[in-house]
Amino acid sequence: MTAFKSILVANRGEIAVRILRTAKALGMRGLVVFHAADRKTPAVEMADEAIEITGSTPVAAYLDGAQIIEKAKKARAEAIHPGYGFLSENAGFARAVAKAGIVFIGPAPESIDLMGDKVRARNFVQQNGFPVAPSAIEDDDPATFVARAKAIGTPILIKPSAGGGGKGMRIVRDLSILEEEITRARSEGERYFGDGRLYVERYVERPRHIEVQVLGDAHGNVVHLFERECTIQRRFQKIIEESPAPGLTPKERKRICEVAAGIARAAGYKNAGTVEFIYGGGEFYFLEMNTRLQVEHPVTEEVTGLDLVAEQIRVAAGEKLPFTQDDIKSKGAAIELRLYAEDPAKGFAPMTGPILAFRPAEYARVDAGVREGGEVTSAFDPMIAKIIVHGADRAEAIENAQAALAGTVLLGCKTNSAFLQRFIADPMFKSGDFHTGTIDERPDLTADPEPSAETIAQVLAAGALALKPTRDAADAVPALHAHLGAWRN
């Protein structure tokens, strides 16, 4: 495919590396912009051309669309891939790129606008006959509020319209006490926010986060590439993603994937996107649509064998999707584990430090944005790498994930690797019985276990032998004398 002679990546880290890899494999020149803080990163080193951008902070540089478009024009880039985050869901940027005569590798700006407005997106999905969580807003018609709330069906979550932070929220499982609970929630709302207006919606017990990858071209073709389960989250950020979703029956899986493709089709969606759902108790509701490539897209690539970035480039160049829905098969099971520089035992606080050693496991796909000799700084998100494994089935994928985590060496900065190893070894994970609040419910898994006395002795021995002061102290006392000491045996 020679759709474009050159593509500029308006991003950094592992996703810049990921996009450059495909651009080069397709015979295109791969360009990347970078802030000075990222000079010594793999993306800058592997790009055919790396163009420095500046900003008041490193993040500001990557958010400076006008500067990036200027650089792209100068470098004669024919297309810009925004990656995820930064400018990827900025409709103004997508329009400005097109205006500059450069192809934006992503959906039409109108799609970004529609899905970026959560209320509009929800109404659009509902009007097209797809499931959204039943809800009632008191302000719409205060006189019928209680009746409309009852019609939602239990369990019901009551929220103050002006609320936030969980204050004044009440869960109602028995309709006979609904009015009483509404009165209490109103009084709490007035007390906390000076505003007693309420909003109710169907409460999903033990919710799971399931999303579906979709892909559309400019010729009206839309397909789904199956689902990903992204339920395991901490601080509202995903850390383990997999496909297929272990919690779905085959029938539910088919239905959720078809609904996602239907939403994308109704929106006339082009390029890669993800439709996110909340799932619980056999029901699922539209949450939002992300109009970009996702962090966890490799999970889909592993089960379908497709290169999502290549498909994005193909579609952006105006080509037709080279397959139909029936051609796309999901094989085996794939899991992605996000390796973060953080301390799970301290509330997942981000950590920084030099990367003294980084040796990715050879038998796994490891998408990383750092290299040995680099550094994890506080300038960006603390994700170091994504470790992606595949297996004939989920059990085999979990085994491979254990081996890949244990076999990936990262020294110099505390990571969540040991926590991830404990988490996926737990019967809860193996059985697929989890929900979005599972990590908060399992402090036993986030706490660092005390190493065994033998492990402590082994690590201290390695450390004492490797550190110069302790080695020198040992060498200063000849072996003969050492034998006379109390520790002789």
Next chain:
Amino acid sequence: MHHYFSLDGAIHRAWLTQRGDDYALLGEDGATHAAALYLDSKGEGYLQFEGQNLYVVVAVKGDVAWVHLDGQAYEVSLLDPITHLGEEAGGSTADVVRAPMPGAVIDVPKAVGDAVSHGDVIVVIESMKLETAIKAPRDGVIAEIAFAKGQSFDRDAILVRLEALA
């Protein structure tokens, strides 16, 4: 003689000595473990420990060694012995309390000249979005509180100094 090490935040005592052609680690329980370390130029190799060969990767920066052993990474820091003298008896005779990590002071419930008991909170700091109480290491009188509320500091900075014991 002992070296003091911090292993992932917990303090351990150990001494390394020569034994024959190799070394031995004298642990805090008095047990002796034959040990030798064979690494290539990239820090990869094996630890010979009580006759077993264990695959390790070791990286050193200053007085800190990072050890990858059996699928896990450990951080071993060699501590300044002066700071930790006297801790063996259970209490501490230390005059100073140092910052365990970089951060900022968010509260100072005590003042210079106050008498404090072991465990009293003198300063509250915030590091990496976490609050940590800095407590008196022993009974004594506060001689110095180095940072005021709102000020930031680096790792190992002296936060509090107690009047020296007579």
